[in-house]
Amino acid sequence: xxxxxxxxxxxxxxxxxxxxxxxxxxxxxxxxxxxxxxxxxxxxxxxxxxxxxxxxxxxxxxxxxxxxxxxxxxxxxxxxxxxxxxxxxxxxxxxxxxxxxxxxxxxxxxxxxxxxxxxxxxxxxxxxxxxxxxxxxxxxxxxxxxxxxxxxxxxxxxxxxxxxxxxxxxxxxxxxxxxxxxxxxxxxxxxxxxxxxxxxxxxxxxxxxxxxxxxxxxxxxxxxxxxxxxxxxxxxxxxxxxxxxxxxxxxxxxxxxxxxxxxxxxxxxxxxxxxxxxxxxxxxxxxxxxxxxxxxxxxxxxxxxxxxxxxxxxxxxxxxxxxxxxxxxxxxxxxxxxxxxxxxxxxxxxxxxxxxxxx
Amino acid sequence: xxxxxxxxxxxxxxxxxxxxxxxxxxxxxxxxxxxxxxxxxxxxxxxxxxxxxxxxxxxxxxxxxxxxxxxxxxxxxxxxxxxxxxxxxxxxxxxxxxxxxxxxxxxxxxxxxxxxxxxxxxxxxxxxxxxxxxxxxxxxxxxxxxxxxxxxxxxxxxxxxxxxxxxxxxxxxxxxxxxxxxxxxxxxxxxxxxxxxxxxxxxxxxxxxxxxxxxxxxxxxxxxxxxxxxxxxxxxxxxxxxxxxxxxxxxxxxxxxxxxxxxxxxxxxxxxxxxxxxxxxxxxxxxxxxxxxxxxxxxxxxxxxxxxxxxxxxxxxxxxxxxxxxxxxxxxxxxxxx
Numbered sequence: 001x002x003x004x005x006x007x008x009x010x011x012x013x014x015x016x017x018x019x020x021x022x023x024x025x026x027x028x029x030x031x032x033x034x035x036x037x038x039x040x041x042x043x044x045x046x047x048x049x050x051x052x053x054x055x056x057x058x059x060x061x062x063x064x065x066x067x068x069x070x071x072x073x074x075x076x077x078x079x080x081x082x083x084x085x086x087x088x089x090x091x092x093x094x095x096x097x098x099x100x101x102x103x104x105x106x107x108x109x110x111x112x113x114x115x116x117x118x119x120x121x122x123x124x125x126x127x128x129x130x131x132x133x134x135x136x137x138x139x140x141x142x143x144x145x146x147x148x149x150x151x152x153x154x155x156x157x158x159x160x161x162x163x164x165x166x167x168x169x170x171x172x173x174x175x176x177x178x179x180x181x182x183x184x185x186x187x188x189x190x191x192x193x194x195x196x197x198x199x200x201x202x203x204x205x206x207x208x209x210x211x212x213x214x215x216x217x218x219x220x221x222x223x224x225x226x227x228x229x230x231x232x233x234x235x236x237x238x239x240x241x242x243x244x245x246x247x248x249x250x251x252x253x254x255x256x257x258x259x260x261x262x263x264x265x266x267x268x269x270x271x272x273x274x275x276x277x278x279x280x281x282x283x284x285x286x287x288x289x290x291x292x293x294x295x296x297x298x299x300x301x302x303x304x305x306x307x308x309x310x311x312x313x314x315x316x317x318x319x320x321x322x323x324x325x326x327x328x329x330x331x332x333x334x335x336x337x338x339x340x341x342x343x344x345x346x347x348x349x350x351x352x353x354x355x356x357x358x359x
Numbered sequence: 360x361x362x363x364x365x366x367x368x369x370x371x372x373x374x375x376x377x378x379x380x381x382x383x384x385x386x387x388x389x390x391x392x393x394x395x396x397x398x399x400x401x402x403x404x405x406x407x408x409x410x411x412x413x414x415x416x417x418x419x420x421x422x423x424x425x426x427x428x429x430x431x432x433x434x435x436x437x438x439x440x441x442x443x444x445x446x447x448x449x450x451x452x453x454x455x456x457x458x459x460x461x462x463x464x465x466x467x468x469x470x471x472x473x474x475x476x477x478x479x480x481x482x483x484x485x486x487x488x489x490x491x492x493x494x495x496x497x498x499x500x501x502x503x504x505x506x507x508x509x510x511x512x513x514x515x516x517x518x519x520x521x522x523x524x525x526x527x528x529x530x531x532x533x534x535x536x537x538x539x540x541x542x543x544x545x546x547x548x549x550x551x552x553x554x555x556x557x558x559x560x561x562x563x564x565x566x567x568x569x570x571x572x573x574x575x576x577x578x579x580x581x582x583x584x585x586x587x588x589x590x591x592x593x594x595x596x597x598x599x600x601x602x603x604x605x606x607x608x609x610x611x612x613x614x615x616x617x618x619x620x621x622x623x624x625x626x627x628x629x630x631x632x633x634x635x636x637x638x639x640x641x642x643x644x645x646x647x648x649x650x651x652x653x654x655x656x657x658x659x660x661x662x663x664x665x666x667x668x669x670x671x672x673x674x675x676x677x678x679x680x681x682x683x684x685x686x687x688x689x690x691x692x693x694x695x696x697x
Contacts, residue, residue: 018513026525137396137685141678143629145636146652146670149659157660297520301633305656315521316637319528327525335516342516 005347012343019335020072024065027328034081034324068328077329082321087329090314092197095333096204097171098310101302102295104226105233110288113238117245117284121253122272132242139239144298148232148305155228166228169307171206176221178203181212229306233298237291244287248280255279282349289345293338387614390690397686403679411471418465422646426450426460434460435655435662455664457655459644463665466646467672473647474676477562477631478624484566486620489573490609496574497581498604508578511571519568523630526564527639531557558631558647561640565630569623576619580612614691618684625680632673648673 034057035048043051052058056067071078077087120132156168172178180203182189189196203209207226210219252258253276261271300312311330318326391397410417426432430450438455439445454463496507514522534556584590585608593603632649634640636656641647643654648669655665 014509015512015516018509019516022513022517026529137678137681138674141625141629141674141681143632143636143649143652143670143673143677145633146666146673149652149656149666150670153659153663153666293518296518300518300520300524301636304637312521316524319524320638322532331517331521331525334518334521338518339516 023331027324078325104230108234109237113241117242120246121249136239145301178206184213229302252276252280394686396682400683414468418468420462420465422466422469470646478628481562481627482623485569489570493574493577497578523564530560558641561634618688622684625677
């Protein structure tokens with residue numbers, strides 16, 4: 001198991017290096033001329049030469065890359081050119097929104113997708129199976145941005161003035177403020193450090209923060225605002241999870257030990273949920289973990305439609321506004337998170353399935 | 360092409376037996392027509408291809424022509440179908456008109472051409488490049504395999520849309536802000552291609568980001584096939600590696616590739632629509648479905664038909680490719696063979 005883990009970690013290192021190189025290249029190409037991107041097209045040659053010297057852009061590219069890697073290793077992602085604030089600070093403010101949205105989306109997708117897949121497999125070739133698979137196909141084919149707009153039209157416009165109304169934008173209603181838990185409980189941190197950053201990060205996850213502070217008004221408001229974007233985001237992963245669950249369960253339900261369990265007289269529900277599902281869950285868990293890429297792509301669109309200030313929307317705005325420190329910094333963080341999550345999924349799969357690690 | 364043989368027993372007294380060989384591709388096609396999802400997908404796509412080909416005949420109006428001063432109609436008028444009860448005093452527009460008083464149905468119909476073109480060209484390019492890289496990596500192996508697959512892993516480490524956004528923006532910055540390059544393109548390319556260069560950048564970005572999926576499929580198939588006895592036999596009689604690869608190994612990699620590519624076309628259409636929605640792909644007045652959605656997004660509550668119909672068109676097209684891909688997957692599954 002350890003050898004497999006070390007092999008997978010060593011395999012991830014060159015990929016991580018490649019990610020740094022690609023993030024560096026994108027951060028240099030996308031803004032075009034950084035000086036003109038920030039100071040305007042009328043910036044003179046002398047002003048731009050000074051700008052390049054101040055930001056180290058006059059050095060050879062390999063030296064710039066080494067300086068960039070060194071800064072990343074020190075946790076210095078630089079400052080945003082638009083906001084003139086530390087990238088780390090912007091990440092602490094915006095990443096919690098995307099994490100909340102992504103987790104809510106995956107939770108909805110799993111809670112609905114897995115049972116649907118099980119029912120489809122158990123009632124194979126029935127009307128339920130057919131309608132689930134047709135629904136899954138339709139779900140996978142729907143553009144997330146279109147679904148988000150249609151949900152907003154139905155729930156924010158057509159169902160206005162009904163109990164089913166849902167807000168079409170924002171994280172919380174105007175006038176509702178989520179007070180950080182450390183302020184509520186009177187905790188203070190000495191200066192800006194890892195602990196204070198982590199506390200601020202957690203407090204920016206409004207649902208978690210309001211559960212800690214027992215602020216039910218903010219909790220209800222935050223959940224209400226999260227429903228539409230997370231349902232829009234969950235549709236494609238839900239369809240994929242339902243299909244994977246169905247195919248995995250069909251495979252397991254055809255095995256001899258399941259036939260034996262039934263022959264022994266066990267109740268069907270026990271056979272399915274206790275004996276079959278456990279073995280069928282492995283690929284399902286893997287696919288849920290691997291949906292994070294899809295969820296993040298969807299988050300860019302969902303955050304744009306529902307006006308949520310998450311990482312996805314910030315990244316898109318940075319690319320179009322040519323804010324290259326954000327492009328570089330966010331790219332590295334997002335891609336590194338993906339590599340780590342894929343690594344964890346691989347290792348957990350090997351942990352759960354001995355055949356993989358002995359291969 | 361590999362074939363199957365079956366011995367048909369002849370009546371007693373016959374001398375020996377005859378063998379009957381059948382092309383596996385024909386078997387797969389027959390199986391595809393027995394798959395519900397495959398048939399449904401083929402019907403949907405046949406309909407879309409027909410619409411795209413006959414767009415000038417079907418569309419009642421020029422998709423880019425504003426009807427201001429031509430018809431007495433307000434912008435963003437909802438659908439009016441006379442057969443469904445709409446007053447005959449009002450001009451008939453099956454899906455209404457948009458903010459520039461252009462017929463939505465005509466724009467949708469011409470948009471089918473763009474979507475199908477984008478899907479096939481983008482994935483076709485990605486398949487060709489991915490096949491070459493994957494075949495090379497799988498057959499040669501060693502450090503070549505490692506380098507190629509690590510590059511593929513780097514591309515796969517990024518969320519698909521994020522990377523396509525970044526590459527599209529980078530291409531725009533490189534070419535649109537460079538007068539020399541822009542002039543060179545203008546003189547080298549046909550005018551309609553030059554005017555659509557936003558869409559071309561998006562297609563290029565999607566093709567690049569799609570390459571790893573096909574490289575991986577081909578590589579894994581090549582790895583499993585290159586140790587087969589018939590490949591060893593071909594090598595032993597002196598065939599060159601390139602010949603072995605293209606004549607003996609790659610044809611057996613086509614079934615999974617076809618399935619992944621068919622599903623990929625639907626994905627490419629979705630991604631192009633997403634990029635156009637974000638303002639990075641097709642630019643107005645191009646009747647690309649994502650761009651149509653983006654233009655009228657702020658009118659969602661007052662003119663929902665302008666958001667509904669383009670989205671339905673995207674969904675139907677992608678659904679067709681997904682159903683066909685599912686059908687092909689079952690039809691080409693070697694485990695179900697005979």
